[in-house]
Amino acid sequence: MAAQFGRRLAKGAATTAVAALAVAALSASQAPGVTVDGHGRQTASDATPSPDATADAGSATGNSPYYTDLPPLNSPNPSPSPSASGTPVVQGSGEAGIPATVLDAYKKAETAMRAAKPGCNLPWQLLAAIGKVESGQARGGRVSADGTTLSPILGPQLDGNGFALIKDTDGGKYDGNSSYDQAVGPMQFIPSTWAWAGRDGNGDGKKDPNNVYDAALAAAHYLCRDNWDLSNQTDLNSAILSYNNSQDYLNTVLSWLEFYRKGTHSVPDGTGTVPSKRSDSGGSGNTSKPTTSKPPTHKPSTPGTSPSPTPGGGSPSPSTPPSPPATPTDTVDHLADAGTAKLTATAGDEFAKKISTKAVTKAGKAVAKVRVRFTIVGDTDTTFAGGESVATVVTNSSGVAVAPALQAGEKTGDLTVRATVVGRAVAALDYAATVTERVADTLVRTGDTALTCTPGGEFADQVEVKATYKSEVADKVAVTATLIKSKDDATANDKGPYFKDADGKAVRTLTGLTTDADGKLQLPKMYADDTTGTFVLRVTTAGGATLDVQLTVAAADTSPSPSPTPSASASS
Incomplete structure (x- = not known):
């Protein structure tokens, strides 16, 4: 959600002051808020969404609450210093530890995105930062061997009571709540977003928001949509804010991103550090147990009777639950x-x-x-x-x-x-x-060498053509090549030059050909039977471009070379 509450309590006053300065610097230099642009994506402009905007912003989490703990200010990989007992102590090393399965899921998601959308430049450390803020790395790595959480991780129901108002969109399929949506799983997707963003990251044929491999890959695709380049700070900010529309959320994720970039290490599943502060309480937050899936129900009073007083003399319960505000x-x-x-x-x-x-x-x-x-x-x-x-x-x-x-x-x-x-x-x-389909309006040969062959032989040169459309290169255009009877008769010839198929048999029509990235196409080698004469190869493209190429089959010239002129006889 977009509520702005207190940050993680530091262990000392000096640490608190420095942390505040660090966040202020991030806020000033890197952390604009968001609005929705003409493409439907979120861009920098407004730090805090209105209640209506929160309900309809379309973020991955529905702007649900998140952990606000900040990373230690020291590097996760400083030189070890001995403790009083002589045992080396690495400050920040506990926070830098990421449960093994969770870490593997982040790295696999980065690898997948490097292949699918290389221009996005997604670092796995960003997934780790979001995973830390959303669920404390799946509650310290409490996942099974295949990456599924050992118990559900659910945010509060988004009923408009201090949170966004998002009525149920999945019939309770993912969150068990048929009245309102709740953020689900280690990356805290709301069901309406998971419905289109969900991915199968572990190859089991399912898209499960409770599985860290599936959720990490879905988060990676979500962050890489709209052609964002996450190596660019503006795009990075926009992507993070689209995940949860909050200035403080952006600051917190950026802090963890920089922390993880300085160094991390793997720790056994279930032993990771779980955050303690949440944006919806300012105090200790615990997502280890799912919130109530269904809103409380109330028994209506019997007509003509007064509602029974509540125990302890409190106010009686209303006869019917209040209707949620209209959106x-x-x-x-x-x-x-x-x-x-x-x-x-x-x-x-x-x-x-x-x-x-x-x-x-x-x-x-x-x-x-x-x-x-x-x-x-x-x-x-x-x-x-x-x-x-x-x-x-x-x-x-x-x-x-x-x-x-x-x-x-x-x-x-x-x-x-x-x-x-x-x-x-x-x-x-x-x-x-x-x-x-792609088309071309012009087709030309790239060379002008005469194409000749002797009966029963093969043509020394292959035909290469280039296609253009409106004077621009026409790439991936479908091409057909046919050896026709004449320029006036486009029927495929049954004699003369021919191509060979995969079995070495003569064929005189080739289909399924396409031009390359430069609009060029080189036809296969051609051969001649025993028929001599002049023949026509017709090359056509989608869009109607046509080129006729003349071929000649003639017997080799066997006439003897003229005898050299005898030299003048020497005078006797």
Whole structure:
């Protein structure tokens, strides 16, 4: 949550003062707050969200409470100094220890992201910093061999009572609560975020927020969305703030990140240091036990009777539980298109237009601060910018949510982008999009050597072509090469030059060819049968570019060379 409470109690007054200065420096130099930009991602601007913004910000944790303990101010790897008993003591070493399985999960997630999104530059120490702040490294590493927590780690129910108000989105599947959402697992994902951000990090075929491998990989992808480069401080701040929208949260995570970067070590599972201070209490916080999954119930009073007094003479309990306050989401009646143009793009290109969806009440009034989830549906490799298939965007003051730009994949054809309201069952709004194949409008040979061959022989040179589209390189364009009967008859020839298939048999039509990154394509070697004459190789591309190449098969010239002129006879 966004409440700003006291920090970790230091062991001495001097330590407290220095810690305060350190956090102040971080706050001034590195820690702006956030708002939501036109892409639906959070950016630096406002340190503390309003209650409504907290409920609808779409953060990974729903802005749930977190541990506020700060790392020791000394390095985790100083030179050991002997204690009074003569035993070397390394200050900060306990805090620097990360449970073995948890540490392994962070490092595996970093490796996976290095392959999937190398431009993100995600350090595993960032996952460790967030894991420390969210769950104390899975409560000191209380996990099984496969990385699943030994008991659930749940945040408080987000019922608007001192926290964000997020009504149930998963039917209690992950948090056991069918009334309100709760943050779940070692990385504290709320169910509505896990529904699209969840990953299978340990390869068991499941996406479990209670498994540290799954949760770490999901957090890595979450932090790397929107093309953020985490080696850039501004992007790093934005990514952390999108996880939990709080200035103090940002400061705390940055402090642990720098601490872990100075050095860490593995400790046995279950022996890690568990933090003690939480943002929702300012005092000792314990997440080792799940919070109550279901809100308390009350038996209604019998009609015509007064409620029984509570033991001890206190005030009687109300006959019915109070209704939760209405949220903007509760007022949404339907989603409407907000002027989205036709969605078409060539394979590999970004769609020029974005999807705009408006949240509307029954009376037709726009609703701001509503989370709209856009999901790419169907068998397609088209994604949103950043490589995700799901994006959650908060409606602006006009009630409009603009989805991130769509990036076309290589699969052509139609696809659907579905808009839904997070936390409310209203009809989905589907948008049709089309990915067309790459095309070329010009095709030329890269060389001008005459292509000749003797009967039964092979052509010395291979044909290489280059494709362009609007004078630009046309890469990955489909190409077909056919040996035709004549320029006026495109029927495949049954004699003359030919290619060979994998079995060495003659073929005169090649399909499934594509140009390379430079728009070039070199055709396989060609051979000739015993038929002599002039032949035509026709090369065509998607988009209609055509090139005819002349081939000649002629017998070798066997005429004798002219005899040398005899030299003049010597005079006798």
